[in-house]
Amino acid sequence: MTYADSNDLAITIEDARRSASLIERFTDRYPDLELPQAYDVLQRASMLRGAATGARPVGRKIGFTNMTIWDLYGVYGPIWGWMYDDSMKLCDAASTTIDISRLVQPRIEPEIVFCLADDVPVGAQAHDIAGLVEWVAFGFEMVQCHYPDWKVTAVDSVIDGSLHGASRVGTRIAPWPTMVDDLERFSLRLMRNGTVIDEGRGANVLGSPLNALAHLAESASVPLHAGEIITTGTITDAAWVRPGEEYTVEIHGLPLQALTVLITG
Numbered sequence: 001m002t003y004a005d006s007n008d009l010a011i012t013i014e015d016a017r018r019s020a021s022l023i024e025r026f027t028d029r030y031p032d033l034e035l036p037q038a039y040d041v042l043q044r045a046s047m048l049r050g051a052a053t054g055a056r057p058v059g060r061k062i063g064f065t066n067m068t069i070w071d072l073y074g075v076y077g078p079i080w081g082w083m084y085d086d087s088m089k090l091c092d093a094a095s096t097t098i099d100i101s102r103l104v105q106p107r108i109e110p111e112i113v114f115c116l117a118d119d120v121p122v123g124a125q126a127h128d129i130a131g132l133v134e135w136v137a138f139g140f141e142m143v144q145c146h147y148p149d150w151k152v153t154a155v156d157s158v159i160d161g162s163l164h165g166a167s168r169v170g171t172r173i174a175p176w177p178t179m180v181d182d183l184e185r186f187s188l189r190l191m192r193n194g195t196v197i198d199e200g201r202g203a204n205v206l207g208s209p210l211n212a213l214a215h216l217a218e219s220a221s222v223p224l225h226a227g228e229i230i231t232t233g234t235i236t237d238a239a240w241v242r243p244g245e246e247y248t249v250e251i252h253g254l255p256l257q258a259l260t261v262l263i264t265g
Contacts, residue, residue, distance in 0.1 A: 004030035010044035038158035055084040065233030081162025088167040101265030103144040109234030112209040113139040120217040120224035126210035135172035142166040170259035186253030200235035
């Protein structure tokens with residue numbers, strides 16, 4: 001067995017992020033790597049990022065909550081990573097941009113986003129969490145992968161910042177009386193340059209995006225705190241992107257406004 005040093009792994013993945021380069025999967029070199037060490041590397045890489053750039057975590061992304069795509073990637077359960085004040089932007093206009101010039105193998109994901117008004121206790125269920133939400137919004141996450149051909153494992157994904165690249169969050173609204181049921185039942189169509197390329201439902205995300213929050217509260221070693229902004233996972237499959245493309249969605253069954261994103265870079 002070859003020993004994997006968490007500090008060395010954190011330096012390697014942070015170097016890959018800064019240089020926008022591909023690297024060999026860590027599990028190919030260290031087959032005995034497991035998720036607890038992967039999250040340790042995630043935290044160490046986050047500290048390196050903060051020390052080098054001043055970036056500050058403002059919330060978290062949850063990945064692989066969409067059960068319909070687990071077979072596509074070979075990852076069969078949710079993971080999480082940090083979002084930062086230099087990667088996540090709250091948008092007050094109906095359209096925005098994302099520069100992908102420093103992202104590796106970028107893809108775009110339509111997601112439901114929450115901001116927490118209070119801490120979320122371990123064991124909280126969807127109905128409980130609904131009462132702890134400050135606002136809800138639609139958003140896009142740009143995910144990236146520093147391993148060739150997007151060949152990932154859960155461990156490698158966590159080390160790679162849980163694949164977070166950038167996030168754009170649309171108009172925020174307060175929780176509404178039917179929110180719990182609506183988040184289970186809504187549907188969404190993802191559009192590229194005006195053409196529908198994929199469709200999904202809220203139930204794809206562990207049955208509801210609120211369930212994704214409940215899973216994170218139950219499983220994460222770092223508690224969920226008031227003020228955190230959480231993206232809950234893609235409703236469709238992640239779509240490859242190129243500069244010049246425009247993405248938006250049609251949302252059915254939620255009182256959320258769509259957001260349009262122009263890809264630059």
